[in-house]
Amino acid sequence: MTDAIDTAKPGKSGRGPAFWGISFGLAMAVLAALRIADIVGEKAGFAIMLGCxxxxxxxxxxxxxxxxxxxxxxxxxxxxxxxMGVSSIAYVLGLGTAIWAYNHQQDPGVWTYGLALLPVLPIFGMIWTMGRYLVEETDEYLKYRVVVAALIGLGGLLSIASLWGFLETFELVPHVPGWAAVPVWAIGMGLGQFWIKARGQ
Incomplete structure (x- = not known):
């Protein structure tokens, strides 16, 4: 996503990536809030997530x-x-499907391991896609931008995970599942791309 988050005007081609990225993030945040408040049921929540x-x-x-x-x-x-687009969509769908199926299983068994792999396989796809890009890209400047954005996302993830981990150790905040690491890193990488673009690098 070297220029995946572009703050420039989209022109005739339609809205820019920033608009769609923010729209997706807000839609998922609103859905999470509605589910936590138990305003939206599980089936409706799953359908809305597919739409998001x-x-x-x-x-x-x-x-x-x-x-x-x-x-x-x-x-x-x-x-x-x-x-990254294909892997991201597969991740969201895999995560939603795995959680929904797990909550409705009658007899947990070996197939539960398969459920757990549904969102994990797309993560492997993201990692492979990024590694492939760094190998194939011949423009060092474009490669630099991706690496810096990824490191910003990683730094944000490590900072947030460490802070939350200590707060959780002292029972000040609830437990957050480990799979939250991927969305936090992705958001951090997106913010890193905004920062790079704003600095004109």
Missing amino acids: SLLLIPLFRSANRAARRGGCASPAVLRYNRG
């Missing part, structure tokens, strides 16, 4: 348009955006 995941399609399409407008639409960038 559709926002990822225009997000990654607009990311490719932004890359083309910015003159950095190398074949590696386009493959990266496509791979």
